[in-house]
Amino acid sequence: MHKNQEIGKLLFGAVCISFAPVFVKMLGINLMSPTSIGFWRTFLGAIMLFSLTLLRGNSPLIDKSLIKWTALAGFMFSVDLFFWHRSIVYSGAAIATILASTQVFGTSILSHFIFNTKLTVNFFAAAIAAFVGVALLIGVGSEIEFSSRYLRGVVYGLITGVAYAHYLVTVKFAAHQQELPDSVVLMAWISLFVALFLGSASIIENSVFLPPDLYSFFILVLLGLVPQTLGWWSISSGLARVEASQAGLILLLQPVLATVWGLLFFSEKLTLMQLIGGVLTLLTVYVGGMTKNKTVEQITV
Secondary structure: OHHHHHHHHHHHHHHHOOOOOHHHHHHHHOOHHHHHHHHHHHHHHHHHHHHHHHHHHOOOOOOOHHHHHHHHHHHHHHHHHHHHHHHHHHHHHHHHHHHHOHHHHHHHHHHHHHHHHOOOOOHHHHHHHHHHHHHOOOOOOOOOOOOOOHHHOOOOOOHHHHHHHHHHHHHHHHHHHOOOOOOOHHHHHHHHHHHHHHHHHHHHHOOOOOOOOOHHHHHHHHHHHHHHHHHHHHHHHHHHOOHHHHHHHHHHHHHHHHHHHHHHHHHHOOHHHHHHHHHHHHHHHHHHOOOOOOOOOOOOO
């Protein structure tokens, strides 16, 4: 029963995270800039995560030596959201989310150089197949109009994967240096630093910073609550006790659902070749994310 509860947490978390691109696109269409959306998402998320920490009876404070690591992780994740939110608006929720999921390859490569983990034959085969899948996904071989805006979205989606890989490796490296606090506390501090970086970037951009109406503020609250708080908490608490193979498959539900929501909410239709490319990419993400010691990297953004 306990294991089923952890699987249920992962499923719930994957569903919550899958709504992130929906909320971002709702706001990113002529309402707010992608950067300011990221600020409010993480600022409100930080408030909610700190509140959750207090409700659970835990201290929200962390050791001073951890500040540098949470700040660095926050910077990496702010780069991730900076590009991913733009990718969602420019290329669509489905393509942006699937492209971001390719972070597992960057994570494995970085882990090889930093932690001396081995790259297996299966990994290289999955990486090659992933290149093919991504090419089909973005429209190679299909009657897709490669406008400059669309291509920027594709490039931003790939950069998102690279940035998220650096975020994950930063957290992993910090865990090797010292004991990390409760996952909710850690995520609260990281969210706070992300908000600091994105808020600064939004001011520099001189973009629309404040939500223009109550509708926008309501969507921002949902963005901070559903994916940033409930999604992160559910996945982080469920990963520890679920087998890597099961966890990897469950987390793949997130980009799959994001594709479904893109179709339902925004009429984002993929061609047959793009669908094949998307499926191939996600399959290679699953294979590439499974390492020799049977762990799985998070594929959420």
